[in-house]
Amino acid sequence: MNEILQGILKALELIITLNPEVIDITSRTVMISLSSTLLASLIAVPVGALIHFKQFKGKRAIIDIIQTLYSIPTVLVGLLVFLLISKSGPLGSLNLLFTPWGMILAQAILISPLITGFTITALKGVGDEIVDLARSLGATEYQALSTLVSEAKYGIMGAIILGFGRAISEVGIAIMIGGNIRGYTRVITSAMSLETSKGNLELSIALGIILLAVSLIINTLLNYFQEK
Amino acid sequence: MILKLQGISKVYDKRSVLEDINLKVKVDETLGIIGPTGSGKTTLLKIIDLLEEPTTGRIIFDGIDALSVPAFKIRRRIGMVFQETPILKRTVYDNVIYGPWIRGEKPQENEVKRVLELVGLLGYENKDAQRLSGGEKQRLALARALINGPELLLLDEPTSNLDPVSKKRIEDAIEELKGETSIIFTTHDLFQGQRLADRIAILQNKIMQIGRPSEIFRKPANNFVAKFVGVKNMIKGEAEMTKEGLTLIKSDKINIYSSKPAEGEVIATIRPEDITVSWGPRDSSALNQLKGKIIGVNEMGSLFQLQVECNDEMFAVYMTRKSFHDMNITIGSNVWIEFKASAVHIIQ
Numbered sequence: 001m002n003e004i005l006q007g008i009l010k011a012l013e014l015i016i017t018l019n020p021e022v023i024d025i026t027s028r029t030v031m032i033s034l035s036s037t038l039l040a041s042l043i044a045v046p047v048g049a050l051i052h053f054k055q056f057k058g059k060r061a062i063i064d065i066i067q068t069l070y071s072i073p074t075v076l077v078g079l080l081v082f083l084l085i086s087k088s089g090p091l092g093s094l095n096l097l098f099t100p101w102g103m104i105l106a107q108a109i110l111i112s113p114l115i116t117g118f119t120i121t122a123l124k125g126v127g128d129e130i131v132d133l134a135r136s137l138g139a140t141e142y143q144a145l146s147t148l149v150s151e152a153k154y155g156i157m158g159a160i161i162l163g164f165g166r167a168i169s170e171v172g173i174a175i176m177i178g179g180n181i182r183g184y185t186r187v188i189t190s191a192m193s194l195e196t197s198k199g200n201l202e203l204s205i206a207l208g209i210i211l212l213a214v215s216l217i218i219n220t221l222l223n224y225f226q227e228k
Numbered sequence: 229m230i231l232k233l234q235g236i237s238k239v240y241d242k243r244s245v246l247e248d249i250n251l252k253v254k255v256d257e258t259l260g261i262i263g264p265t266g267s268g269k270t271t272l273l274k275i276i277d278l279l280e281e282p283t284t285g286r287i288i289f290d291g292i293d294a295l296s297v298p299a300f301k302i303r304r305r306i307g308m309v310f311q312e313t314p315i316l317k318r319t320v321y322d323n324v325i326y327g328p329w330i331r332g333e334k335p336q337e338n339e340v341k342r343v344l345e346l347v348g349l350l351g352y353e354n355k356d357a358q359r360l361s362g363g364e365k366q367r368l369a370l371a372r373a374l375i376n377g378p379e380l381l382l383l384d385e386p387t388s389n390l391d392p393v394s395k396k397r398i399e400d401a402i403e404e405l406k407g408e409t410s411i412i413f414t415t416h417d418l419f420q421g422q423r424l425a426d427r428i429a430i431l432q433n434k435i436m437q438i439g440r441p442s443e444i445f446r447k448p449a450n451n452f453v454a455k456f457v458g459v460k461n462m463i464k465g466e467a468e469m470t471k472e473g474l475t476l477i478k479s480d481k482i483n484i485y486s487s488k489p490a491e492g493e494v495i496a497t498i499r500p501e502d503i504t505v506s507w508g509p510r511d512s513s514a515l516n517q518l519k520g521k522i523i524g525v526n527e528m529g530s531l532f533q534l535q536v537e538c539n540d541e542m543f544a545v546y547m548t549r550k551s552f553h554d555m556n557i558t559i560g561s562n563v564w565i566e567f568k569a570s571a572v573h574i575i576q
Contacts (some may be wrong), residue, residue: 025311030307127314129310129312129314130311130314130316132279133272133310133313133314133316134308134310134330135279135299135300135303136277136279136303136307136310136373137303137307137327137330137372137373137376138300138304138327138376139300139304139330140298140300140330140332143330147316149332151316151317154317176452219268
């Protein structure tokens with residue numbers, strides 16, 4: 001018990017004194033997760049909107065598959081991306097393995113279904129009557145659809161934040177694709193895993209506290225947008 | 229003529245919602261479309277606003293074949309308020325200026341004030357529109373449609389489920405707009421239709437009758453309209469012309485005369501206020517005199533409605549409170565009722 005308490009106190013000291021390693025790992029983690037969330041959003045939000053607006057055969061089945069992929073294990077995505085970007089894989093020539101870029105790609109793949117699915121839910125929540133309303137007030141088709149997306153913006157932002165939360169807290173991709181290289185691909189989760197196994201609990205706890213704080217910020221933002 | 233509908237029909241999944249709708253609305257006229265739930269009122273308004281495509285038929289808006297030009301160009305000249313109106317997640321002001329905004333126009337501040345004042349929402353500009361009450365939201369929807377200066381205003385049951393204050397505000401606004409712009413509104417409230425419209429159309433998937441309210445109430449064109457407008461004293465029978473030029477209607481139970489010419493199967497209707505009650509047959513010009521028995525009395529404010537059974541045929545008769553007390557009528561009293569042949573309206 002005493003050891004845990006000492007660990008927490010030491011961890012707080014590392015945070016308060018802005019320990020260079022803690023700062024380095026944290027900033028890299030945030031940058032990689034933000035980048036992957038941005039990449040995923042650029043693809044998943046329009047795809048979600050397209051699925052919502054278009055009527056086609058198999059729409060329900062596609063939505064079911066997307067929702068199933070919400071809980072895809074990170075190690076499975078890690079394995080898939082590993083096969084894609086390893087030297088002998090189809091994207092091997094891009095040399096993405098064990099780089100932050102590879103991690104960004106893999107995290108984007110992981111969270112895209114989540115953002116797509118929740119974008120569809122957000123648009124559905126606003127309701128197609130908004131489109132009719134906009135049309136009735138003289139909007140062109142493009143303006144009417146833009147109005148619907150604008151009305152669902154808080155829901156879509158919620159979807160993006162949810163995606164960011166999943167990206168920042170995953171560990172499978174960080175280790176399998178990033179390789180946990182110090183000063184290059186080491187992020188909070190992979191660092192915690194390594195430092196705990198080495199017995200360096202203070203650093204692990206400090207990083208854990210930061211990850212919790214990030215989660216708290218994410219949840220606060222989510223609640224804010226959900227109330228809008 | 230601001231609007232002409234020619235042979236409009238709408239079929240959803242083999243179910244016919246509208247059949248052969250032909251309608252003309254004059255510039256600055258107020259037309260009330262009245263019909264029960266499921267009669268196609270909302271679909272008709274959505275077709276007029278080009279939000280739904282008709283299965284067949286033509287829509288001529290101000291001389292333009294509306295289905296042959298980009299829909300938004302016509303919609304920009306029409307305003308529509310939905311029954312359950314969606315409100316944009318913006319302030320009241322931003323909701324109102326949505327129309328000018330998508331047209332790339334700068335909203336005129338005095339115009340915003342004018343429409344908000346008309347619906348009683350002046351001072352609400354900076355409020356979150358989502359937090360308004362149901363009635364306020366409906367009034368906002370009306371202001372939002374009016375800011376665009378519509379040449380035709382479509383109102384889909386604009387006062388249904390509203391609080392009395394909001395209902396009155398919207399009705400007052402319609403009254404104020406009457407004659408300034410053309411209006412088509414739907415309602416299932418007959419009295420509202422009668423009060424606000426220049427003409428009313430009774431809709432039950434097709435137009436059962438269209439005309440001035442007084443015409444429809446006094447001379448329903450068919451059984452449906454008669455029942456819908458609450459016509460009492462409907463007697464089904466065979467009509468034949470007499471030598472005197474009158475029409476004799478023979479039902480299974482009674483015979484009555486009408487001054488309206490008709491032959492064959494008909495429904496005769498007599499307004500309750502056109503029937504008088506006496507203790508015995510009178511020497512009067514009324515051709516129809518029937519012996520009956522009072523079997524029910526309902527108090528209706530200053531009037532009494534009597535249920536009189538004449539040879540198994542039921543008649544509703546209105547009497548003033550004074551006449552009722554003067555005659556000292558009670559349930560079970562044997563009385564005579566009389567009405568003129570000219571008071572017998574005939575539905576073929």
